[in-house]
Amino acid sequence: MAYDKFNVLTSTxxxxxxxxVDTDQIIPARFLKATEREGFGDNLFRDWRYDVEGNPKKDFxxxxxxxxxxxxxxxxxxxxxxxxxxxxxxxxxxxxxxxxSSFFADIFKNNCLNIGVLPVTISPEFADVLFAAVEADPRTxxxxxxxxxxxxxxxxxxxxxxxxxxxxxxxxxxGFDDIDYLLNLKEEIEEFEKGRK
Amino acid sequence: xxKKTLFDKIWDAHVVKSVPSGPDVFFIDKHFIHEVTSxxxxxxxEKRGVGVLHPQRTVGTPDHNVPTVDQDKTIKDKLxxxxxxKLRENxxxxxxxxxxxxxxxxxxxxxxxxxxxxxxxxxxIVCGDSHTSTHGAFGxxxxxxxxxxxxxxxxxxxxxxxxxxxMRITVDGELGAGVTSKDxxxxxxxxxxxxxxxxxxxxxxxxxxxxxxxxxRMTICNMSIEMGARGGLIAPDETTxxxxxxxxxxxxxxxxxxxxxxxxxxxxxxxxxxxxxxxxDAADIEPMITYGTNPGMGIKVKGNIPSTEGxxxxxxxxxxxxxxxxxxxxxxxxxxxxxDFVFVGSCTNGxxxxxxxxxxxxxxxxxxxxITAWIVPGSxxxxxxxxxxxxxKILEEAGFELRQPGCSACLAMNDDKIPSGKYAVSTSNxxxxxxxxPGARTMLASPLTVAAVAVxxxxxxxxxxx
Ligand code: SF4
Numbered sequence: 001m002a003y004d005k006f007n008v009l010t011s012t013x014x015x016x017x018x019x020x021v022d023t024d025q026i027i028p029a030r031f032l033k034a035t036e037r038e039g040f041g042d043n044l045f046r047d048w049r050y051d052v053e054g055n056p057k058k059d060f061x062x063x064x065x066x067x068x069x070x071x072x073x074x075x076x077x078x079x080x081x082x083x084x085x086x087x088x089x090x091x092x093x094x095x096x097x098x099x100x101s102s103f104f105a106d107i108f109k110n111n112c113l114n115i116g117v118l119p120v121t122i123s124p125e126f127a128d129v130l131f132a133a134v135e136a137d138p139r140t141x142x143x144x145x146x147x148x149x150x151x152x153x154x155x156x157x158x159x160x161x162x163x164x165x166x167x168x169x170x171x172x173x174x175g176f177d178d179i180d181y182l183l184n185l186k187e188e189i190e191e192f193e194k195g196r197k
Numbered sequence: 198x199x200k201k202t203l204f205d206k207i208w209d210a211h212v213v214k215s216v217p218s219g220p221d222v223f224f225i226d227k228h229f230i231h232e233v234t235s236x237x238x239x240x241x242x243e244k245r246g247v248g249v250l251h252p253q254r255t256v257g258t259p260d261h262n263v264p265t266v267d268q269d270k271t272i273k274d275k276l277x278x279x280x281x282x283k284l285r286e287n288x289x290x291x292x293x294x295x296x297x298x299x300x301x302x303x304x305x306x307x308x309x310x311x312x313x314x315x316x317x318x319x320x321x322i323v324c325g326d327s328h329t330s331t332h333g334a335f336g337x338x339x340x341x342x343x344x345x346x347x348x349x350x351x352x353x354x355x356x357x358x359x360x361x362x363x364m365r366i367t368v369d370g371e372l373g374a375g376v377t378s379k380d381x382x383x384x385x386x387x388x389x390x391x392x393x394x395x396x397x398x399x400x401x402x403x404x405x406x407x408x409x410x411x412x413x414r415m416t417i418c419n420m421s422i423e424m425g426a427r428g429g430l431i432a433p434d435e436t437t438x439x440x441x442x443x444x445x446x447x448x449x450x451x452x453x454x455x456x457x458x459x460x461x462x463x464x465x466x467x468x469x470x471x472x473x474x475x476x477x478d479a480a481d482i483e484p485m486i487t488y489g490t491n492p493g494m495g496i497k498v499k500g501n502i503p504s505t506e507g508x509x510x511x512x513x514x515x516x517x518x519x520x521x522x523x524x525x526x527x528x529x530x531x532x533x534x535x536x537d538f539v540f541v542g543s544c545t546n547g548x549x550x551x552x553x554x555x556x557x558x559x560x561x562x563x564x565x566x567x568i569t570a571w572i573v574p575g576s577x578x579x580x581x582x583x584x585x586x587x588x589x590k591i592l593e594e595a596g597f598e599l600r601q602p603g604c605s606a607c608l609a610m611n612d613d614k615i616p617s618g619k620y621a622v623s624t625s626n627x628x629x630x631x632x633x634x635p636g637a638r639t640m641l642a643s644p645l646t647v648a649a650v651a652v653x654x655x656x657x658x659x660x661x662x663x
Binding site: 017018019020022024025028029030032033034035036037047052075076077080081082083084085086088103104105106107110111114115165166167168177178179181182183185186188189192193196 | 213214216217218219220222224226233234236237240245247250251261262274276277279280283325326327329340341342343344345346348349352353354355356357359361391392395396422425427490491511512514515518608609610617627629630631632635636
């Protein structure tokens with residue numbers, strides 16, 4: 001479905017330095033039972049965020065009011081495991097528009113691009129710089145510009161470029177998804193299918 | 198002529214169109230759907246006012262959240278029931294074949310596809326489930342997709358995909374007694390890490406792989422995703438053809454001969470180049486088990502949990518957090534650790550061969566008193582065979598509890614949950630925190646190791662009680 005256009009995002013950052021955060025942590029399987037797409041944000045990082053009685057765990061970053069923002073700064077190999085798009089729906093629904101990491105799992109990254117959350121891959125060194133800056137000052141702002149493909153730490157001006165393929169970039173900028181594109185190709189696809197039988 | 202890998206051959210034959218500096222428009226031959234990742238896709242189609250383009254190319258089954266007892270009764274959990282009902286409704290409305298609960302071919306989607314002969318060499322196969330990679334065992338390009346892509350396949354039979362890089366993992370030599378294909382894949386993942394194949398599609402090759410049955414090959418391809426790979430595949434050979442011959446959806450008669458001739462062409466050319474290659478020797482592989490919270494954290498059953506030497510920063514803190522969750526200490530041996538549950542099932546090891554291997558081991562023995570032992574067949578067909586071969590009787594006498602087919606404790610969406618803090622040795626594929634229930638501590642191993650653990654009540658090497 002169509003999503004908000006992405007151009008320049010300037011925001012404070014929520015840091016989550018854990019490595020290998022899998023989609024079962026982002027949204028545990030028992031919360032995948034809805035037949036609609038809304039409301040998953042409430043269960044984002046459920047078991048890290050709440051104890052068994054449903055009380056917020058104080059030491060988890062989403063329960064720490066010092067940190068907020070539309071950018072999630074994540075550790076290495078973020079989003080591994082299940083193909084559940086619910087993980088990205090949960091991030092989106094919670095209010096994240098961008099995830100920054102030095103390494104993403106494949107399917108997760110694809111899912112992000114399909115529903116309008118921008119995955120930004122940076123070098124491990126720059127990730128360290130960002131983590132340190134946010135730790136020193138939680139009000140630190142980061143700017144993500146999809147057009148110039150640049151991510152900048154505003155307090156120091158340090159920046160890095162990131163990759164995104166041109167097709168996906170246009171989609172993100174316009175809030176389009178692949179289905180719009182594919183539906184326009186229906187005749188070509190039909191021809192192709194006939195040739196395969 | 199350009200030398201191609203098996204992956205290239207299948208991929209290139211399915212590209213409808215290449216988008217300049219973008220992904221390929223990629224045609225999908227077979228699409229599997231289940232109750233959890235498809236409802237939103239159908240809902241969105243409706244919102245767009247678009248129908249299903251080729252309903253005969255999609256097959257559905259409810260597996261992820263279904264109960265594994267009383268499957269003939271109404272599902273008690275309201276949300277699960279709604280998802281299953283939605284699947285029925287959507288399949289009926291769009292004319293999609295459904296293998297419903299209780300029907301002869303109900304089961305885990307990645308078990309029934311091959312069983313019915315729907316999965317065939319040379320195909321492109323997707324499903325809203327990352328373990329779709331299982332079907333690669335037949336020499337198909339098979340991988341998991343997100344719900345937006347499920348919607349794309351339903352609407353257009355295509356998705357937009359960039360071609361992955363190519364990796365070959367060759368395992369040569371002979372496997373030792375008591376070492377299974379699950380040990381091979383746990384060994385490989387431990388060697389190259391849980392993210393080591395991210396961005397790649399893996400071809401498994403070598404004499405050790407060629408000697409495996411289809412079931413064993415499926416176990417290996419199944420877990421490709423656990424090292425980050427998009428999928429894994431194995432070139433089809435006589436083992437593949439023999440498995441498929443006579444299956445319900447396999448070609449018949451003259452068509453069979455013609456198709457097999459084509460299937461035989463599906464191999465990597467001799468001089469084709471891979472972006473990355475690994476070689477392993479089967480003789481180095483021993484029974485494996487995981488001790489941490491991702492499948493790359495595996496060691497020999499006889500080994501010690503790695504110490505923190507040489508680790509630093511977030512790497513070390515993530516490692517310690519993982520061990521803390523598991524209740525283990527760096528450097529200690531894993532053998533002898535007490536276990537509470539064993540789980541035999543899932544699309545990794547819920548096939549008839551797996552059940553045979555467990556039954557064969559526990560025959561005439563009893564499970565230890567501290568163990569709760571669940572065995573969940575991957576499909577009705579597997580369940581039926583297990584009854585007919587007398588395996589169920591053997592297992593029940595040994596104290597195992599047989600449940601009805603489904604994903605069950607593999608992801609614990611239904612009631613089959615391992616209680617918080619308890620240890621489970623499982624034949625499934627993921628040992629993530631909470632995967633088998635909130636707070637559950639999962640160790641992954643082969644069916645044979647699981648059988649030995651069930652009898653001994655603690656982590657042990659299956660070769661020692663042979
Ligand atoms: S058995 Fe487990 S891994 Fe396989 S499809 Fe079901 S939930 Fe996924």
